[in-house]
Amino acid sequence: MRMIDVAREAGVSAMTVSNVINGRTGVSAETRLRVLATIADLGYQVNHAARHLRAGRTGAVGLIVPDLDGPYYAQLATRLARDLHERGLHLVLEQTNASPERELEAISFGRLRMYDGLIMSLLRLDAADLDQVSFETPVVFIGERPVPPAFDHIMMDNVGGARLATRHLLKSGARRIAVIGGRHDDGTEDMPSLRTRGYRQAHAELGVEIDPRLVVEVESFTTPSGFRALTWLQESGVPFDAVFAFTDAAAMGVLRALADAGLQVPQDVQVMGFDNGTETEFLVPRLSSVEPGNGAMAERIVELLDRRMAAGGNGGAEVPPQVTTMVNARLVLRETTR
Amino acid sequence: MRMIDVAREAGVSAMTVSNVINGRTGVSAETRLRVLATIADLGYQVNHAARHLRAGRTGAVGLIVPDLDGPYYAQLATRLARDLHERGLHLVLEQTNASPERELEAISFGRLRMYDGLIMSLLRLDAADLDQVSFETPVVFIGERPVPPAFDHIMMDNVGGARLATRHLLKSGARRIAVIGGRHDDGTEDMPSLRTRGYRQAHAELGVEIDPRLVVEVESFTTPSGFRALTWLQESGVPFDAVFAFTDAAAMGVLRALADAGLQVPQDVQVMGFDNGTETEFLVPRLSSVEPGNGAMAERIVELLDRRMAAGGNGGAEVPPQVTTMVNARLVLRETTR
DNA sequence: TCACACTTTGATAACGCTCACATTCTGAAT
DNA sequence: ATTCAGAATGTGAGCGTTATCAAAGTGTGA
Numbered sequence: 001m002r003m004i005d006v007a008r009e010a011g012v013s014a015m016t017v018s019n020v021i022n023g024r025t026g027v028s029a030e031t032r033l034r035v036l037a038t039i040a041d042l043g044y045q046v047n048h049a050a051r052h053l054r055a056g057r058t059g060a061v062g063l064i065v066p067d068l069d070g071p072y073y074a075q076l077a078t079r080l081a082r083d084l085h086e087r088g089l090h091l092v093l094e095q096t097n098a099s100p101e102r103e104l105e106a107i108s109f110g111r112l113r114m115y116d117g118l119i120m121s122l123l124r125l126d127a128a129d130l131d132q133v134s135f136e137t138p139v140v141f142i143g144e145r146p147v148p149p150a151f152d153h154i155m156m157d158n159v160g161g162a163r164l165a166t167r168h169l170l171k172s173g174a175r176r177i178a179v180i181g182g183r184h185d186d187g188t189e190d191m192p193s194l195r196t197r198g199y200r201q202a203h204a205e206l207g208v209e210i211d212p213r214l215v216v217e218v219e220s221f222t223t224p225s226g227f228r229a230l231t232w233l234q235e236s237g238v239p240f241d242a243v244f245a246f247t248d249a250a251a252m253g254v255l256r257a258l259a260d261a262g263l264q265v266p267q268d269v270q271v272m273g274f275d276n277g278t279e280t281e282f283l284v285p286r287l288s289s290v291e292p293g294n295g296a297m298a299e300r301i302v303e304l305l306d307r308r309m310a311a312g313g314n315g316g317a318e319v320p321p322q323v324t325t326m327v328n329a330r331l332v333l334r335e336t337t338r
Numbered sequence: 339m340r341m342i343d344v345a346r347e348a349g350v351s352a353m354t355v356s357n358v359i360n361g362r363t364g365v366s367a368e369t370r371l372r373v374l375a376t377i378a379d380l381g382y383q384v385n386h387a388a389r390h391l392r393a394g395r396t397g398a399v400g401l402i403v404p405d406l407d408g409p410y411y412a413q414l415a416t417r418l419a420r421d422l423h424e425r426g427l428h429l430v431l432e433q434t435n436a437s438p439e440r441e442l443e444a445i446s447f448g449r450l451r452m453y454d455g456l457i458m459s460l461l462r463l464d465a466a467d468l469d470q471v472s473f474e475t476p477v478v479f480i481g482e483r484p485v486p487p488a489f490d491h492i493m494m495d496n497v498g499g500a501r502l503a504t505r506h507l508l509k510s511g512a513r514r515i516a517v518i519g520g521r522h523d524d525g526t527e528d529m530p531s532l533r534t535r536g537y538r539q540a541h542a543e544l545g546v547e548i549d550p551r552l553v554v555e556v557e558s559f560t561t562p563s564g565f566r567a568l569t570w571l572q573e574s575g576v577p578f579d580a581v582f583a584f585t586d587a588a589a590m591g592v593l594r595a596l597a598d599a600g601l602q603v604p605q606d607v608q609v610m611g612f613d614n615g616t617e618t619e620f621l622v623p624r625l626s627s628v629e630p631g632n633g634a635m636a637e638r639i640v641e642l643l644d645r646r647m648a649a650g651g652n653g654g655a656e657v658p659p660q661v662t663t664m665v666n667a668r669l670v671l672r673e674t675t676r
Numbered sequence: 677t678c679a680c681a682c683t684t685t686g687a688t689a690a691c692g693c694t695c696a697c698a699t700t701c702t703g704a705a706t
Numbered sequence: 707a708t709t710c711a712g713a714a715t716g717t718g719a720g721c722g723t724t725a726t727c728a729a730a731g732t733g734t735g736a
Binding site for chain 4: 002014050051052054
């Protein structure tokens with residue numbers, strides 16, 4: 001079943017059928033109706049491959065994320081899929097497992113051409129690696145790795161959110177806030193560094209000293225990782241009266257480790273997460289968390305991508321690249337804080 | 339940059355380049371090396387759209403699931419993506435939000451052609467709806483909805499797993515086991531009915547009566563749904579000494595509701611989940627669960643799909659459709675059971 | 677009646693690849 | 707030398723769509 005078959009049946013040319021299907025102007029209402037009826041009649045469906053080959057459009061948007069088993073990206077994917085579906089686009093998922101090779105592979109030219117647009121969360125690659133890649137495909141980067149200036153980039157309000165969370169803990173009496181995923185050096189502009197910066201700012205503002213032993217670096221921000229980090233901290237004998245975990249997933253591991261240690265939350269130790277995922281509401285005890293504006297962020301991503309897809313490519317003069325930092329982080333206080 | 343450009347540069351025809359790229363026989367080692375060198379030299383990448391149009395292959399496998407924000411499908415997707423990647427295939431995700439319209443849309447002919455193969459988890463559609471759809475694309479169904487006999491179908495050991503779980507609860511002294519997601523009628527062959535059947539079998543074997551009020555039907559198997567179900571049960575005043583939730587996600591909601599009610603787990607009430615997701619290990623208390631053989635299931639899915647993709651289509655005489663029921667369900671006992 | 681603008685429709689040629697088949701080459705057997 | 711099998715390589719067509727531009731149809735004013 002090809003377009004030409006529909007055309008023959010409707011007594012028009014393939015071009016007219018194409019025009020009807022793509023909503024182009026220059027088709028009389030009468031013809032349009034006849035063609036539409038024939039399409040419905042024959043149950044015709046366009047061949048995406050042919051359209052892609054000829055027109056260079058695929059109708060698919062790639063989302064490249066480090067993992068999907070954690071709650072954060074799965075929830076982001078769900079939101080994005082919904083928003084893109086409204087615009088007639090598909091979401092195709094690729095996982096990199098946070099490996100630089102897989103990140104590079106995912107943005108390789110051949111792969112890129114599979115998509116009309118790309119939403120990419122980098123964890124390992126940085127600007128230098130990206131410079132080699134010439135993006136004709138519109139891309140929106142999310143996350144905190146530095147990105148070449150030609151690209152759209154959306155970041156959470158990491159500093160602000162972390163500052164807010166830390167202020168709250170300090171004001172509620174905590175004086176020794178362990179930070180799971182923090183960084184000792186403030187050199188890089190990645191998520192851990194930025195959130196640590198907010199943590200430090202809040203301490204500075206309220207005049208509280210930070211014991212560097214409270215800053216626990218971790219390899220990943222998963223639940224097992226959070227569990228291990230807190231177990232290690234506990235065993236190392238450093239006293240603490242609050243824990244700020246840089247993701248909800250890690251906070252879940254922290255809660256588990258605290259329960260194992262027989263510590264009461266929030267009486268003995270307060271706990272704060274980051275992301276405000278749907279699961280926080282159901283943990284025991286319910287996790288207080290930083291809501292970074294997840295819904296607004298997904299909308300903004302799709303909006304930026306749409307704009308750039310309409311324009312054609314990245315860094316064009318017509319559509320200057322946007323760097324958006326979400327600024328609406330707020331706290332959602334539940335049972336793990338006083 | 340086209341294949342013909344590589345061919346010209348290497349002093350061969352496009353067909354030879356194609357043969358090299360696709361690993362076909364009939365190319366001398368010398369020529370192959372020269373072509374490969376030229377490809378690397380020019381940085382050539384095949385155009386998937388053209389290949390797809392001409393050869394009818396896409397290199398992509400679709401996974402159609404009701405949701406991704408819950409842990410179960412996200413973890414399944416992660417496993418599948420890994421196994422498929424090993425075979426040079428992509429995983430493309432589509433969510434149906436458990437709506438029949440979206441399920442039908444996902445298996446519509448036009449969509450199907452985007453994929454070399456499809457892994458489909460049905461929740462709402464049944465055999466009658468599927469009969470209308472002529473599948474040329476290889477499909478493997480997962481989950482418990484009945485499926486036309488022409489298709490491959492993989493099911494968990496629902497009855498066995500539920501029986502195992504219920505036996506354990508009964509043997510550890512429970513006499514009033516609430517079942518979240520159970521079915522009162524045993525008519526349909528879907529997941530809730532099958533697991534309820536295992537629950538009934540275990541009771542029959544050990545000669546324990548079931549109070550029908552303990553069988554709580556739910557709309558979905560999410561955490562909020564589990565929470566609501568248990569809250570409702572609690573408020574309705576029906577006594578119970580154990581809860582068997584048909585998914586870990588629902589069990590998580592149950593644990594939260596029990597904590598709200600001030601009930602101790604497992605002293606007052608034992609809790610058992612199903613799926614043995616990665617999060618069970620970190621809940622407070624750690625959730626005992628039925629491990630249905632998730633890893634083996636993902637492998638089996640890919641294996642079946644691969645076989646059928648090699649063969650061409652569904653229900654062919656050469657490759658008779660397989661209905662596989664995984665039989666290796668086992669219990670993983672943690673802290674929510676005695 | 678004719679010229680002219682404007683709207684609607686159609687013919688043709690790609691897009692880049694691979695299938696089917698044709699051709700050339702190699703070396704051993706006759 | 708000649709034949710021939712088998713391996714290596716090339717030729718040409720066409721997958722289904724859409725961009726371009728040409729052609730036909732429609733109506734208006736001189």
